[in-house]
Amino acid sequence: MKDLKHLYYFEKLLEDANNELVRRAQADGDICVGNTCYQLPEVLMDLPGTFTVRLRAPKTVSMDMGTYYMTSMLCDYSRALLERAIEGGYNFLDCLMTPDGCTMINRCVENMELLKVNEKEKFFYKYLEVPLKADDNGLTLLVSECRKKILGGLKEGYGIDTSDVALRKAVEKHNEICRIITEIGNFRKDDIPRISGYEFHIICMVSFVCPKYLIIDKLRETLEELKIREPDKKFQYRTRVVVVGSEVDDVDMIKLIESSGAYVCADRFCFGSLPGRQEIILNDKEDVLTQICRHYMLDCMCPRHMDTPKMNHRREYVDEIAKEYKADGIIYQQLQFCDPWAYERMIGAHVLHDEYNYPVLTIDRPYSVGVSGLLKTRVQAFVESIEIKKIQGEKK
Amino acid sequence: MATFLHILLIIAISFACLFMFSLVVYFFNLDMKLTTSLEPLFQKHYDRRKRERNL
Amino acid sequence: MGKAIGSEKLGKLFNGKARCRKRREWRGFRDTWYDYTRWVKIIWMLSKFMMHPKNVKGFFRYRWMVNYLAVPMMIDKHSFGLRGNHLRICREEYDLIADDVAKLLTMIFSADQNLGAKPKDSAHIILVDENEMTNVLCGFPTLQGLSWETASSYVCCLLKGDSAAHYLDVVQQMGLPGDVCPMPATEAGVCIDDDMPILGKCAVQCNTTCDGSLLGNGVISRKLKAHGIPVFQLAVPMRHTEEGVQEYAAQEIRNAVKFIEEQTGAKWDWNAYFECAKRINIGARECSEWLEMTKTDYPQVIGNNILLYRETEYMAIAGKVPAFAETDLKITKLATESYKRKEMLAKEYRHRAVIWGVQSQFYTDVLAWMLNCWGILPMFDMLTMIALDPISENDKEQAFYDMAHQYENMIMRNRTHGGYEVLLDDLWRYCAEYRADMVILWEHIHCKALNGMHGMFEQQARKRGIHLVWVNHDLFDPRIIPRASLRQDVNRYMRSVLCEEPLDPSLEEIDDTNNW
Numbered sequence: 026m027k028d029l030k031h032l033y034y035f036e037k038l039l040e041d042a043n044n045e046l047v048r049r050a051q052a053d054g055d056i057c058v059g060n061t062c063y064q065l066p067e068v069l070m071d072l073p074g075t076f077t078v079r080l081r082a083p084k085t086v087s088m089d090m091g092t093y094y095m096t097s098m099l100c101d102y103s104r105a106l107l108e109r110a111i112e113g114g115y116n117f118l119d120c121l122m123t124p125d126g127c128t129m130i131n132r133c134v135e136n137m138e139l140l141k142v143n144e145k146e147k148f149f150y151k152y153l154e155v156p157l158k159a160d161d162n163g164l165t166l167l168v169s170e171c172r173k174k175i176l177g178g179l180k181e182g183y184g185i186d187t188s189d190v191a192l193r194k195a196v197e198k199h200n201e202i203c204r205i206i207t208e209i210g211n212f213r214k215d216d217i218p219r220i221s222g223y224e225f226h227i228i229c230m231v232s233f234v235c236p237k238y239l240i241i242d243k244l245r246e247t248l249e250e251l252k253i254r255e256p257d258k259k260f261q262y263r264t265r266v267v268v269v270g271s272e273v274d275d276v277d278m279i280k281l282i283e284s285s286g287a288y289v290c291a292d293r294f295c296f297g298s299l300p301g302r303q304e305i306i307l308n309d310k311e312d313v314l315t316q317i318c319r320h321y322m323l324d325c326m327c328p329r330h331m332d333t334p335k336m337n338h339r340r341e342y343v344d345e346i347a348k349e350y351k352a353d354g355i356i357y358q359q360l361q362f363c364d365p366w367a368y369e370r371m372i373g374a375h376v377l378h379d380e381y382n383y384p385v386l387t388i389d390r391p392y393s394v395g396v397s398g399l400l401k402t403r404v405q406a407f408v409e410s411i412e413i414k415k416i417q418g419e420k421k
Numbered sequence: 422m423a424t425f426l427h428i429l430l431i432i433a434i435s436f437a438c439l440f441m442f443s444l445v446v447y448f449f450n451l452d453m454k455l456t457t458s459l460e461p462l463f464q465k466h467y468d469r470r471k472r473e474r475n476l
Numbered sequence: 477m478g479k480a481i482g483s484e485k486l487g488k489l490f491n492g493k494a495r496c497r498k499r500r501e502w503r504g505f506r507d508t509w510y511d512y513t514r515w516v517k518i519i520w521m522l523s524k525f526m527m528h529p530k531n532v533k534g535f536f537r538y539r540w541m542v543n544y545l546a547v548p549m550m551i552d553k554h555s556f557g558l559r560g561n562h563l564r565i566c567r568e569e570y571d572l573i574a575d576d577v578a579k580l581l582t583m584i585f586s587a588d589q590n591l592g593a594k595p596k597d598s599a600h601i602i603l604v605d606e607n608e609m610t611n612v613l614c615g616f617p618t619l620q621g622l623s624w625e626t627a628s629s630y631v632c633c634l635l636k637g638d639s640a641a642h643y644l645d646v647v648q649q650m651g652l653p654g655d656v657c658p659m660p661a662t663e664a665g666v667c668i669d670d671d672m673p674i675l676g677k678c679a680v681q682c683n684t685t686c687d688g689s690l691l692g693n694g695v696i697s698r699k700l701k702a703h704g705i706p707v708f709q710l711a712v713p714m715r716h717t718e719e720g721v722q723e724y725a726a727q728e729i730r731n732a733v734k735f736i737e738e739q740t741g742a743k744w745d746w747n748a749y750f751e752c753a754k755r756i757n758i759g760a761r762e763c764s765e766w767l768e769m770t771k772t773d774y775p776q777v778i779g780n781n782i783l784l785y786r787e788t789e790y791m792a793i794a795g796k797v798p799a800f801a802e803t804d805l806k807i808t809k810l811a812t813e814s815y816k817r818k819e820m821l822a823k824e825y826r827h828r829a830v831i832w833g834v835q836s837q838f839y840t841d842v843l844a845w846m847l848n849c850w851g852i853l854p855m856f857d858m859l860t861m862i863a864l865d866p867i868s869e870n871d872k873e874q875a876f877y878d879m880a881h882q883y884e885n886m887i888m889r890n891r892t893h894g895g896y897e898v899l900l901d902d903l904w905r906y907c908a909e910y911r912a913d914m915v916i917l918w919e920h921i922h923c924k925a926l927n928g929m930h931g932m933f934e935q936q937a938r939k940r941g942i943h944l945v946w947v948n949h950d951l952f953d954p955r956i957i958p959r960a961s962l963r964q965d966v967n968r969y970m971r972s973v974l975c976e977e978p979l980d981p982s983l984e985e986i987d988d989t990n991n992w
Contacts, residue, residue, distance in 0.1 A: 094931030095927060095929075096921075096927040096928075096930045098927050125715050128924045135929070136929075136932065154713050156724075158711050162728060163711070173720060331690050333697055364688050367653045368692060372694060372695060444512065448499055448500055448508075448512075450496055450499050450552075453496035453992075456496075456545035457992065472669060475668065476695065
């Protein structure tokens with residue numbers, strides 16, 4: 026297939042947390058809000074005058090300082106973020122918002138605060154309590170926390186307009202990005218897709234780590250380009266998989282899976298689009314903030330949500346998207362030392378295999394996958410097992 | 422009367438023996454030594470039991 | 477061997493090849509006689525336990541029951557080196573706990589469907605998590621809150637250090653990585669290995685200490701659902717010191733109460749609740765007294781004598797059992813007597829230590845070892861410092877906030893969650909308040925909440941000139957880090973940094989490799 030015009034540009038943007046577009050937006054006077062988790066409504070940090078970046082630590086090799094402060098038993102992501110923060114890699118942020126979601130990210134940000142990594146005068150940290158269940162009580166909590174800490178913090182700290190009008194405007198812009206990403210993502214459903222999982226992951230990620238208003242034009246152009254892009258004559262992969270699990274912000278991970286013969290047709294992981302890039306539908310009757318919070322709370326697929334309907338729905342959702350994107354198998358992956366996904370991976374893999382009859386591969390992986398031979402071997406073996414199963418199925 | 426006293430004496434001696442025995446068991450930790458020797462037998466029993474191991 | 481503290485070389489009791497100690501301690505005539513009578517009481521209690529046919533059935537059905545053969549040894553471990561009133565305090569506490577656990581097991585087995593009971597036998601039973609506060613049941617005097625997890629995992633590890641090994645292997649075979657906290661992993665393993673009693677009208681689960689416990693509940697709730705036992709997940713806020721979450725927490729309690737009422741038909745009884753609240757306040761008040769004594773040169777209720785008793789009383793009992801409130805008063809009386817006589821628990825106190833972090837469940841008696849071997853006085857530990865503020869004994873609206881506050885302050889989680897202030901800042905505050913020159917910091921290698929502050933602990937301890945002794949362990953699994961290694965961590969610090977000689981050299985290197 027012909028290369029996408031802006032893909033290289035997008036890849037370059039992903040090489041640095043303080044990328045060119047972030048610098049440009051700050052030069053324009055916008056406030057940069059760092060965030061660490063889907064559970065904080067992203068749209069609330071993308072108000073007029075602000076933009077949010079989801080923290081990553083690209084090209085992390087050594088994590089000595091992060092490991093000193095947090096030991097080697099916490100996930101690489103949290104340690105990599107701390108390492109990068111200590112090195113000054115997040116000094117561009119104007120504030121950092123994090124949910125008290127998983128323990129590790131919470132401790133990571135607390136360490137940043139205690140080490141005073143960011144010396145900007147008006148810099149502040151906010152830790153939000155986010156619901157553990159998707160119910161009315163949880164919604165009330167989330168609304169209260171967002172109002173007080175996100176909106177209140179931005180208003181008091183930087184004079185940001187947090188009115189309902191501003192929120193609606195932010196939702197409108199967010200929805201436009203979501204529509205573009207979703208439309209691009211839908212090409213993955215084709216029998217011979219015109220976009221690879223790797224390309225899609227890059228496109229999706231830039232929308233998380235760059236000011237949306239500066240990237241939207243290129244995303245629109247990419248969509249138009251894809252509409253007329255000729256797919257390969259033959260499907261280049263041996264099988265189609267859904268990748269489920271903890272955060273994947275290392276594009277090499279998807280590249281590795283696809284180079285092993287498995288097309289990543291759906292991205293059900295943090296920094297992915299499912300969920301993450303669905304439109305927020307607002308009505309005129311209800312409080313805007315409540316509607317926004319409800320959307321994030323109901324859509325959230327984090328294993329941290331402990332109520333039974335949510336637990337069941339997480340696995341049903343994987344089945345839904347596997348059917349929708351025509352997946353042959355599922356890869357449950359987790360970052361090493363990630364507690365929530367350790368359990369979810371175990372249960373999810375069994376449920377999807379035993380109850381939904383999918384071939385399932387479970388892996389745990391480091392933060393930076395690189396060209397891990399071990400992972401490649403596992404995925405290749407999985408691909409072969411799916412092919413054998415298909416052949417045996419046909420014979421019957 | 423003599424028989425009654427005789428029975429009482431037997432009971433008293435039995436209690437005394439039991440008491441001495443319990444003191445010995447207590448001090449020399451014989452109760453725990455017995456259970457540690459029984460434990461492997463119980464473990465074999467548990468290993469033999471059929472289980473429905475699932476998630 | 478003798479009446480005086482430190483007169484027996486305690487290291488001689490250990491024999492590496494054997495699973496138990498060579499003999500019990502000789503504590504002088506009076507104390508040995510006292511200990512013997514309490515031992516007889518325990519043996520009698522265990523014998524009565526085994527006279528129930530269902531209990532015998534349960535013993536042979538569940539692998540984890542074999543650990544209960546070690547009950548007398550567990551008490552011996554925790555009364556290590558004690559004399560006089562301190563021994564009496566210890567025996568009051570542990571004998572009561574043993575009795576309470578025996579009752580718990582009897583109730584579990586009598587309603588267990590695996591042992592032939594019918595679902596209607598569980599009509600009055602609510603399942604609760606291990607490490608879950610149970611005050612939400614204080615207003616349901618006709619219902620019983622039972623935790624099979626406590627019986628199968630938590631207590632078992634106290635009894636026999638490697639009790640969790642089999643279940644950890646099972647759950648890891650299922651795909652759970654070995655780096656998660658072994659406590660919820662063990663519970664999940666018990667569940668997967670078909671060793672979980674099936675009982676209960678309904679269950680109230682809770683996110684107790686960590687992400688692991690939260691997620692582990694998912695494994696258990698699947699099994700409960702398969703047996704038609706409805707589950708309510710009680711969500712307790714993380715940032716529990718913040719005003720903004722208290723209403724959320726209180727509402728969760730209201731929702732839990734409503735759930736129990738709907739499932740069981742029982743109605744919340746305020747009189748019963750406030751009776752429990754009074755007993756909770758007694759416990760808190762007496763504990764505060766003990767801690768006040770600890771601030772002086774003659775602490776009386778310390779180490780595991782305060783920890784294991786208080787965590788049972790605070791969480792599992794939560795005022796529902798009058799015997800605990802009576803025992804609180806007894807303990808205070810004994811402690812006050814000893815305090816007036818300036819009695820000590822060891823020959824010498826060389827260091828006043830705060831025990832912080834999550835202590836290893838398979839070696840809780842290491843505190844007794846530290847005291848006897850090195851004269852390190854373990855004043856109290858992190859799990860003891862729970863909510864001690866009095867709760868309302870008559871205000872119905874306030875009661876929900878009180879219950880929520882106690883849930884938020886469950887053991888461990890009141891420090892692992894709530895921000896670094898409750899974990900770091902509070903530690904230094906306690907060190908100042910209790911004149912501690914040392915912190916024994918348990919590094920449970922798989923506890924991410926604690927490990928995440930490792931560097932900060934070091935830096936801040938250095939700044940304050942406090943001796944910080946890291947002791948690594950893996951909570952439930954002595955195969956990963958054995959008991960000897962924990963002792964070595966302390967020995968190394970005492971020898972290399974402080975250049976001290978042990979109080980009792982026979983304890984410095986002991987061979988308890990095969991000990992239960």
